[in-house]
Structures are given as structure tokens and as C-alpha cells.
Amino acid sequence: MAQNVNPFFPSHGAQGKSREETPSLPKDNHAVSKRLQKELMLLMMHADKGISAFPDGENLFKWVGTITGPQDTVYTDLSYKLSLEFPQSYPYSAPVVRFITPCFHPNVDNAGNICLDILKDKWSALYDIRTILLSIQSLLGEPNNDSPLNPHAADLWQDQVKYKEYLVDEYRKAQDKAQDS
Numbered sequence: 001m002a003q004n005v006n007p008f009f010p011s012h013g014a015q016g017k018s019r020e021e022t023p024s025l026p027k028d029n030h031a032v033s034k035r036l037q038k039e040l041m042l043l044m045m046h047a048d049k050g051i052s053a054f055p056d057g058e059n060l061f062k063w064v065g066t067i068t069g070p071q072d073t074v075y076t077d078l079s080y081k082l083s084l085e086f087p088q089s090y091p092y093s094a095p096v097v098r099f100i101t102p103c104f105h106p107n108v109d110n111a112g113n114i115c116l117d118i119l120k121d122k123w124s125a126l127y128d129i130r131t132i133l134l135s136i137q138s139l140l141g142e143p144n145n146d147s148p149l150n151p152h153a154a155d156l157w158q159d160q161v162k163y164k165e166y167l168v169d170e171y172r173k174a175q176d177k178a179q180d181s
Helices: 030-046 128-140 153-157 160-180
Strands: 050-057 058-068 081-087 096-099
Touching: 030 050, 030 058, 030 128, 030 153, 050 081, 058 128, 081 128, 153 160
Parallel strands: none
Antiparallel strands: 050 058, 058 081, 081 096
């Protein structure tokens, strides 16, 4: 079974080494940049329906992603933009992912923060950008109402007709506001 081990930090067996002998984080971001470039190529080659992401300008550590709602859910035909910010310790630390487009959802707060275990305590270096986007896309149709960031959305989720009406109304308001800006 693969383990989430960071080669830049000593393992439990390295306790006998002096502080000077233990490796430190790389001075440059070459390894992380290389990993992100590889992930970009994989994303473009897979061409998964309903997800995409690209660096935001020249900064390889800040991306803009897009997901469309999964079919046969209240989010069908809705499209959302997300920001993805990668730390220098990526892939050993999860990126910070937020909705840019306002998203009414039980696991998304008004600031766009997402409650998703793989972005927090269940993160693994084996995950990539594609995994993150597919997981968020799946979360849209299958929220975790036991851990809501938006209690109003969690309460309304039980009645899918009312939820869809409210969702579409909020989505249109956000689109109108974005066009006026």
C-alpha cells in the first residue's frame, strides 16, 4: 500500500541523524513546477467531460478550474469556476481550492470554501488536480449533509424541487452581478 511520505522530511528511522544531516525543503520550486506541468498535460490528454483547469497566467502555482454540474442532478448545466493555489510543499500538502463562482451547496460556504475530506485530513500525495476536480464535481450531486458549511442548503437539500428553484435563482443572480461588474 502506498504511503504519503515526504522525502524532504526525515522518516521515523532518521531520528539518530543530527540536525545538519537532515534534508531540508528544496530552495527552488523545480520539482513542484515539474509535477504541475505533468498534471496539466494529463488533464489535457484525459479531456474529462465537465472539468478543466489551467494556470492563471504565468504563475504555475495558481490555477483556475472549471467544473460543470454532474448529469441528472440539480446542478446539471451549471458551470462553476474555482481557484486552486498550490503550496511549495505540493503534492505533500493539499492545494487551497475555493469556488470563485458563488455556489449554493451544503458543503460550500459564502466565501467559496469547500468542506471535502481529500482537501483536508484525507489528502494524499497520490491525488492530483484531476482527482480534485472530479471529487468536487461528484460532491455537487452527493453532498455530505452531516458536515454542512451551509446549513440552509443542507436543510433545503431534502426537497430537490425547492432546492433546484433556489439554486437556479441564486446562480442567475450571481451571473447578473458578474456581468454588471
